[in-house]
Structure formats: structure tokens, C-alpha cells
Amino acid sequence: xxxxxxxxxxxxxxxxxxxxxxxxxxxxxxxxxxxxxxxxxxxxxxxxxxxxxxxxxxxxxxxxxxxxxxxxxxxxxxxxxxxxxxxxxxxxxxxxxxxxxxxxxxxxxxxxxxxxxxxxxxxxxxxxxxxxxxxxxxxxxxxxxxxxxxxxxxxxxxxxxxxxxxxxxxxxxxxxxxxxxxxxxxxxxxxxxxxxxxxxxxxxxxxxxxxxxxxxxxxxxxxxxxxxxxxxxxxxxxxxxxxxxxxxxxxxxxxxxxxxxxxxxxxxxxxxxxxxxxxxxxxxxxxxxxxxxxxxxxxxxxxxxxxxxxxxxxxxxxxxxxxxxxxxxxxxxx
Amino acid sequence: xxxxxxxxxxxxxxxxxxxxxxxxxxxxxxxxxxxxxxxxxxxxxxxxxxxxxxxxxxxxxxxxxxxxxxxxxxxxxxxxxxxxxxxxxxxxxxxxxxxxxxxxxxxxxxxxxxxxxxxxxxxxxxxxxxxxxxxxxxxxxxxxxxxxxxxxxxxxxxxxxxxxxxxxxxxxxxxxxxxxxxxxxxxxxxxxxxxxxxxxxxxxxxxxxxxxxxxxxxxxxxxxxxxxxxxxxxxxxxxxxxxxxxxxxxxxxxxxxxxxxxxxxxxxxxxxxxxxxxxxxxxxxxxxxxxxxxxxxxxxxxxxxxxxxxxxxxxxxxxxxxxxxxxxxxxxxx
Numbered sequence: 001x002x003x004x005x006x007x008x009x010x011x012x013x014x015x016x017x018x019x020x021x022x023x024x025x026x027x028x029x030x031x032x033x034x035x036x037x038x039x040x041x042x043x044x045x046x047x048x049x050x051x052x053x054x055x056x057x058x059x060x061x062x063x064x065x066x067x068x069x070x071x072x073x074x075x076x077x078x079x080x081x082x083x084x085x086x087x088x089x090x091x092x093x094x095x096x097x098x099x100x101x102x103x104x105x106x107x108x109x110x111x112x113x114x115x116x117x118x119x120x121x122x123x124x125x126x127x128x129x130x131x132x133x134x135x136x137x138x139x140x141x142x143x144x145x146x147x148x149x150x151x152x153x154x155x156x157x158x159x160x161x162x163x164x165x166x167x168x169x170x171x172x173x174x175x176x177x178x179x180x181x182x183x184x185x186x187x188x189x190x191x192x193x194x195x196x197x198x199x200x201x202x203x204x205x206x207x208x209x210x211x212x213x214x215x216x217x218x219x220x221x222x223x224x225x226x227x228x229x230x231x232x233x234x235x236x237x238x239x240x241x242x243x244x245x246x247x248x249x250x251x252x253x254x255x256x257x258x259x260x261x262x263x264x265x266x267x268x269x270x271x272x273x274x275x276x277x278x279x280x281x282x283x284x285x286x287x288x289x290x291x292x293x294x295x296x297x298x299x300x301x302x303x304x305x306x307x308x309x310x311x312x313x314x315x316x317x318x319x320x321x322x323x324x325x326x327x328x329x330x331x332x333x334x
Numbered sequence: 335x336x337x338x339x340x341x342x343x344x345x346x347x348x349x350x351x352x353x354x355x356x357x358x359x360x361x362x363x364x365x366x367x368x369x370x371x372x373x374x375x376x377x378x379x380x381x382x383x384x385x386x387x388x389x390x391x392x393x394x395x396x397x398x399x400x401x402x403x404x405x406x407x408x409x410x411x412x413x414x415x416x417x418x419x420x421x422x423x424x425x426x427x428x429x430x431x432x433x434x435x436x437x438x439x440x441x442x443x444x445x446x447x448x449x450x451x452x453x454x455x456x457x458x459x460x461x462x463x464x465x466x467x468x469x470x471x472x473x474x475x476x477x478x479x480x481x482x483x484x485x486x487x488x489x490x491x492x493x494x495x496x497x498x499x500x501x502x503x504x505x506x507x508x509x510x511x512x513x514x515x516x517x518x519x520x521x522x523x524x525x526x527x528x529x530x531x532x533x534x535x536x537x538x539x540x541x542x543x544x545x546x547x548x549x550x551x552x553x554x555x556x557x558x559x560x561x562x563x564x565x566x567x568x569x570x571x572x573x574x575x576x577x578x579x580x581x582x583x584x585x586x587x588x589x590x591x592x593x594x595x596x597x598x599x600x601x602x603x604x605x606x607x608x609x610x611x612x613x614x615x616x617x618x619x620x621x622x623x624x625x626x627x628x629x630x631x632x633x634x635x636x637x638x639x640x641x642x643x644x645x646x647x648x649x650x651x652x653x654x655x656x657x658x659x660x661x662x663x664x665x666x667x668x
Contacts, residue, residue, distance in 0.1 A: 057600065058600050059599070059600050223596075228591070242595070242596070242598050242599045243599070244599075245596055248596075254593045255593045255594070255595075255596060256591065256593065257562070257590065257591030257592040257593035257594070257595055258591040258592070258595060259588045259589045259590065259591035260589070260591070261576070261589075261591055261592060261595070261605070262557075262576070262579055262582075262589060262607070263607075264576050264605060264606065264607035265393070265576045265577070265578075265607030265608065265609065266391065266392050266393050266607065266609075267607065268606075268607055268608060268609060268612060269606070269607055270604055270605070270606045270607075271595070271598060271604070271605045271606070272598065272602075272603070272604045272605070273596070273597075273598035273599030273600065273601065273602055273603055273604075274599065274602060275599065275600075275602060278602060
């Protein structure tokens with residue numbers, strides 16, 4: 001039994017290229033006491049991965065050169081050398097990295113119930129992206145009934161859940177996404193009130209038309225020109241949630257700062273950054289609530305699953321090209 | 335009796351020039367019932383005046399062309415036609431504009447006690463700049479004992495009070511100002527812990543040296559490159575108070591957005607805008623507290639007073655050249 005692993009070889013400048021990672025086929029070391037061997041079924045591909053490759057101060061240390069590329073994952077325990085937390089056959093999720101098999105002492109991993117949701121859902125809507133959406137829009141965005149909520153990256157793993165939760169909570173929701181298919185999906189399948197296709201519409205004109213009263217909450221996944229435009233539409237005491245800036249992650253030069261930031265002063269608004277790990281102690285409660293909404297048909301989960309660890313790089317690129325609909329997932333079990 | 339008035343004639347692009355205002359000498363109209371005539375002694379000159387000249391959405395409407403230039407002021411009631419709020423001889427402060435005499439029904443004006451403080455103090459540390467400092471650093475900055483507080487425009491009317499209040503509350507205070515004299519004043523007279531002279535020091539190097547542990551609160555009066563540098567030094571859960579952006583007010587092109595804004599995400603920090611008018615109902619309480627600190631010698635007030643309404647434009651320019659120390663005030667009583 002061999003382990004196909006995506007090894008991080010070189011820090012990219014701009015878009016990762018063929019020098020960034022190597023696919024290696026390695027032997028699986030013997031387990032030490034207390035360890036388990038996890039056979040991965042699915043790997044979570046997320047925009048945050050781009051940030052983890054930079055050698056700069058951030059909320060977690062960068063991935064080290066020659067390490068397995070960091071990623072969330074889900075799979076089954078297939079060997080156990082005296083680990084008391086998990087048993088063979090358990091379906092568990094954690095930070096297993098982009099590889100077929102992971103060895104761990106179980107720290108940071110937790111067991112999920114396959115009867116309640118599928119494995120891809122557990123790394124999507126019920127996993128890190130879903131938790132980000134849940135705590136971001138409720139705790140940082142502080143949404144209340146009647147709020148007008150704008151979300152960018154709206155068809156993505158986080159944005160689609162943000163918008164749906166805001167709808168559940170009685171808000172008016174406008175989603176910004178790239179392409180007609182995504183916009184139709186948001187409006188027809190997920191019940192968004194309005195959408196803006198940033199690939200074909202002028203963002204300022206579209207905001208004027210679709211948010212004529214301005215916005216109370218802007219949930220930002222993209223940064224750049226869209227963040228700037230959103231700032232120009234803030235209502236009094238608005239909240240801007242800084243969750244990510246996918247439009248800027250591959251920049252070779254400086255990140256584009258929001259030149260309309262003085263709108264925060266004019267409208268007495270708040271811009272706040274968030275990292276999902278801070279809410280870890282409440283994940284269980286959030287997953288329970290979101291699971292219930294899913295059962296009730298109020299919260300829909302969509303995954304874009306691509307097959308084969310060999311296709312990691314091509315699949316990863318879809319995060320930034322936008323060429324996928326829903327939570328991007330790589331299936332690695334052969 | 336004639337009234338010398340500074341009339342707003344043309345919206346400036348960039349720095350105001352000789353076309354922006356006219357000095358006019360006009361007759362004083364007769365009072366209507368309920369009105370008073372105020373003889374101005376001092377006019378408050380503030381960076382915010384630059385913003386009020388732009389024809390754009392802001393927290394108050396722009397000054398209209400051919401109106402008296404908006405400004406805070408203080409003076410004495412010299413005529414009264416049945417106004418019940420004020421009596422002849424009262425020393426009162428309000429939004430009288432840049433002119434020698436103002437007619438008002440008294441709305442938005444309030445009486446001050448000349449025995450407790452001087453007129454210039456009432457439009458400085460006990461006036462709008464002082465209130466901005468007080469509520470900005472306590473309510474928005476939420477300072478607590480032991481915080482490391484960085485303030486820009488530190489020798490200005492707002493910044494100098496921000497720093498002193500932070501010291502009173504048990505914080506470590508670093509002030510950014512332009513020039514050796516200002517920095518020495520902050521350290522030797524006002525008790526700041528450290529200063530950075532942005533005219534001679536590299537701001538990143540200086541921050542590294544003088545805030546080695548980072549900052550909990552950044553109170554921003556200047557925007558631009560200094561805001562960007564400050565963002566790079568945030569500690570976890572820091573608060574950035576957006577009070578102004580004097581470095582950007584005369585821009586002919588776009589305002590420089592803070593390209594380090596993703597530091598808000600990394601450190602889970604908050605950037606919040608403020609406008610002093612929102613705290614109007616608590617001005618009295620704040621003035622009482624600050625008056626007490628002044629009596630106790632804990633809070634010092636410094637005014638840079640220039641004489642003559644004819645010198646308005648030249649004096650106004652000192653706000654942006656930095657060529658003054660303390661609260662900038664124009665004496666207009668002849």
C-alpha cells in the first residue's frame with residue numbers, strides 16, 4: 001500500500017505553477033502507539049490554501065517546504081495502534097493534507113455520522129466553509145431581520161451558505177458571482193433576492209439598481225474592486241465582514257486597499273476580520289442548527305467534486321478561475 | 335457696524351486657492367424676533383473643513399456656494415430680540431461660521447463659563463476636537479489599562495487629547511507627528527511614552543523599534559501610508575479608530591486605500607469610523623470629566639492662535655502644512 005502525496009516544493013509568486021507542488025508516491029510509515037491511519041476519501045480545496053503558501057505572518061504558520069500540502073480532509077480509520085478516541089471504521093475529518101492516507105494521534109480530528117450527511121457535506125456546508133459562513137454572518141455581521149445583506153463570492157462554499165442563512169434570518173440578500181449559471185443558481189435554487197454578475201455587469205451601476213437603499217452588511221470573500229464598490233453603498237452603522245480576498249491572493253505586487261474606506265467614517269460603520277478557528281468550541285452547536293435547516297430544506301448544499309489526486313493542481317485552479325459551482329472537493333480514494 | 339465674512343465661492347480641486355473664498359464686508363441685517371447677534375471672538379479651524387467643501391455624500395451636507403464658510407466659533411451675545419435661551423453678555427459657542435458676527439435663534443449653541451476655562455479652550459480641548467478625542471478613544475477605541483495605543487496627528491487638537499486620555503487611563507502611548515519640536519512637546523510636556531517623527535523617520539522601522547509588541551489601538555487622523563504601516567502592527571483583537579485622513583483630503587485623484595487591511599483578518603481586528611456629533615447628548619459629561627483632568631494638571635491644552643479674519647486662508651493652510659502646534663484658532667474680534 002502506497003500513499004500518493006502532494007508535496008509543497010516551492011513558494012509561488014503569483015499563481016502557483018508546475019514548480020509549486022510535486023506528486024510523490026511514498027511508503028506509509030508504521031504507526032506509533034496511539035496513532036491511527038486514515039484513508040482519505042475527499043480533500044477540501046479552499047482559497048485559504050493560497051495564503052498558507054506565503055512565508056508571511058498570518059493566523060497560522062505557512063506550509064513548510066517539503067511538507068504535504070495543508071488541507072482539510074475526510075476519510076475512514078483503517079488502522080489503529082491503541083488510539084482510544086477513534087475505532088476502525090469511524091468516519092473522521094481533520095487537517096489531513098492533500099494525500100491519500102494520513103497518520104495522526106487524532107488531535108484536531110472529529111468523528112461524523114454518515115447517516116446524517118454525506119462525506120462531502122461534512123467538509124463543505126457542515127465543515128469549515130459552513131462554519132465560516134455561520135459565525136461570520138451571525139457573530140461578526142450581526143444580521144437581524146430586515147437587514148440588507150450583500151455577499152461576494154456568493155456561489156462559493158462560504159458565500160452560498162452566508163446568503164442562505166441571511167435569508168433564513170429574514171434579510172434581503174444580494175449575491176455577487178461570476179457568470180449567468182451561478183447567478184441563476186443563486187436566485188432560482190437558493191432563493192437570493194438579487195444577483196450581480198460581476199463578469200458582465202458594472203458593479204457600481206448594478207449596486208445602484210439592486211441595492212437602492214444601500215446595505216447593512218457586506219460579507220466580503222473577494223476584496224479588490226468589489227470591496228471598494230460595496231463600501232460606497234453602506235448604510236448607517238453597517239458591518240463589513242472581512243472573510244477573504246480571493247481577487248488579491250495571487251497578486252505579485254501590493255494588495256489593492258479599499259480606497260472608499262472613509263465611508264466607514266461617514267456611515268459610522270465597522271469593518272472586522274474573522275478567522276473560523278476562533279469559533280471552534282461552538283462548531284457542534286452550529287452544525288446541529290445547520291443540519292436541522294438542511295433537513296427542513298431551508299439550507300442547500302452543493303459540491304463540485306473532481307476525481308483523482310493526480311488532478312490536484314488543475315482542480316485547485318478552479319478556485320481562482322471560478323470554473324466550478326459549489327464547494328470544491330477532490331476525491332482521492334481510488 | 336460691518337461684518338467681515340469669508341464667503342465660499344468655488345469648490346476646490348486639491349488644495350484650496352485664492353478662488354476658493356472671498357472676504358466680503360457686509361451690513362448686518364436687523365434681528366428678527368427670537369434672534370440674537372453674536373460677536374465672534376474666535377473661530378475654530380479644523381481639517382474637517384476640507385471635507386465640507388466637497389460636493390459629495392458625507393455626514394453633513396457640503397457648504398453651499400456663496401454661503402459663509404462653515405466653522406465652529408465662540409463669542410458673546412451683544413444683541414437680543416426676545417431670545418429666551420441667552421442673555422446679552424453670555425459667552426456662547428456654536429457653528430457660527432468664519433465671520434465676525436453671527437445671527438442665530440440659538441439652536442445648536444450653548445453657553446460656557448469663562449471662569450472655568452478660556453474661550454480658545456472651549457473650542458479646543460473642551461470643544462469639538464476634545465469631544466472627538468474623548469469619545470473616539472474611549473467608546474470606539476475601547477481602551478483599557480495596559481493597552482498599547484498609537485495615535486497619528488498626535489500633536490494636533492484631537493491627537494494630543496487622545497494621547498493624554500490614553501495615558502490617564504494607564505495605556506502606553508506612541509504618538510506620530512511631523513517635526514522635532516512636536517515630538518519633543520509630546521514627550522516632554524504631554525508625557526507620551528514614545529514619538530515617531532514621520533518627516534525624518536521611516537515609519538515601518540520606527541514602529542518596529544518603538545512598538546515592538548505591536549499595538550492594541552490605532553487612532554487614525556491621517557490615513558495614507560501611516561494608516562497602512564499601523565495596520566501591519568496590530569495585535570490580536572485590535573481596534574482601529576477612523577477619525578480622519580488629513581493626508582488624503584487634498585487629493586486630486588482617488589484616496590489611497592489601506593493595502594494592509596487584511597491584517598484585520600489575521601488579527602481579528604476591527605476598523606470603525608466615527609463622527610463626533612453622534613455623542614452630542616454626552617458632551618456635558620465628557621466636558622466635566624476633561625475639565626477636572628485639566629484642573630488636576632493631567633490634561634494640557636495648547637492653542638495656536640492667529641490674528642485677523644483677513645489671514646483666514648493663510649492660517650487655514652497651516653492645518654495641512656503642519657506649521658502650528660496645538661489647536662488652530664483664528665482670532666476675529668478686532
